[in-house]
Amino acid sequence: MNRRRAAVRAYLFYLEHEVKISPELQAKKVDVALTWITFPREPVDYPKDIVEQAGRVYTKFQEESWGVDADPEEAESDEEVAPDAALPVTRSARTIRADSVRTSAAILPPPSHHIWGIRGIMHGLARKVNKRGGYSYIFDKRYISKKKDFWVIGNNGLTPGAWWPLQRLALFHGAHGSAGGGISGSPIHGCYSIVVSGRSVYHDMDEDRGETLFYSADNSVHNTNRNAVDTITNRTRSLQVSHREGRPVRVLRSQGGTRAYAPKVGIRYDGLYRVVKQLERTNRSGGRYLQFKLQRLEEQRPFAETVAAAPTAQQQRDFHESRREYH
Known part of the structure; x- marks a missing residue:
């Protein structure tokens, strides 16, 4: 029984922190299993932590509509090819520090590491090597209790100018709800955050004027109906709710965007904006789509100061060094 409970906990951890939401999860009846644990038809003595975790996963997947309306072109891959041919990842057996922790899934960085450790910019993540010599990023299980919920309207305790090397770390710190997607929100509660990205x-289609944004709705590039907007996803509905209710939205900018405002590397939290207008536009195919105008709220850290705050020169140096092995 203890082994079964451990296996359930491991699988729920995977669902909550690592899996990419897709309709295939429902086809495999993951929703049914989560429902059995969270809302049992008959009294069952499940451990409290398992019931709570299953409930969090079920709520998260419900709000994301089980990936039914996900935009595959917007999702950015966590996978990277080892960037330095002189230091290929496959040499890790010789170059990984002795105080690293080896597990079946990955080699976890030393807690004292100046970049990957507790005080480093990559804290919360580990690197998993694949068979092709590249790697992907995973959450470090040792610190997963520090992972912050993103289901919060408002600044969620963040200060404009907060910066992270990767969008997955923005997820770890509760700034955004996706490791790749641009809109994080609920059709019930509204939009929690958006990412402005040149990628x-x-x-x-979007326009970044700094304190004013014009942000296109989900799947806008694919709309082909010339007479009406006929593709509205739950992510788009979340922005509509924020517009209707006047709820603020966290705005993050990632590298590759408008040069005057985007960080040179990584991703930065630039403060709260309000959705002030919903517009109809026409894309290159002649299809109608929705675009939202957002205005930065006052009484925050000044925008120019926020943009200049990060990444610092040291953060940029650490960012580039993080592409190398733990050494």
Whole structure:
């Protein structure tokens, strides 16, 4: 029984922190299993921590509609090819520090490491090597209790100018709800956050004026109906709710966006904005789509000061060094 409970905890951890939401999860009846644990039809003596974790996973997947309306082109891959041919990841057996922790899933960084350790910019993540010599980022299980919930309207305890090397770390710190997607929100509660990125398929449709943004709705690039907007996803509905209710939205900018405002590397939290207008636009295919105008709220850290705050020169140096092995 203890082994079964351990296996359930491990699987729930994977679902909550690592899995990419997709309709395949429902096809595999993951929703049914989560419902059995969270809302049992008959009294069952499940451990309290398992019931609570299953409930969090179920709520998260429900709010994301089980990935039914996800935009595959917007999601950015966590996977990276080892960038320095002179120091390939496959040499890790010789170059990894002796105080690293080896597990079946990955080699975890030393807590004292100046970049990957508790006080470093990559704290919360570990690097998992794949068979092709590249790597992907995973959450470090030792610190997962520090992972902050993103389901919060408002600044969620963050200060404008907060910066992280990767969007996955913005997720770890509760700034955003996705490791790759641009909109994080609920069709019930509203939009929690958006990411302005020059890498997005919408970069030539959006307009970044700094304290004013024009941000395209989810799947806008694919709309083909010339007469009406006929593709509205739950992510788009979350922005509509924020517009209707006047709820603030966290705005993050990642590298590759408008040069005057985007960070040179990584991703930065730039403060709270309010959705002030919903507009109809036409894309390159002649299809109608929605675009939202957002205005930065006053009584925050000044925007120019926020943009200049990060990344610092040291953060940029650490960012580039983080692409190398733990050494």
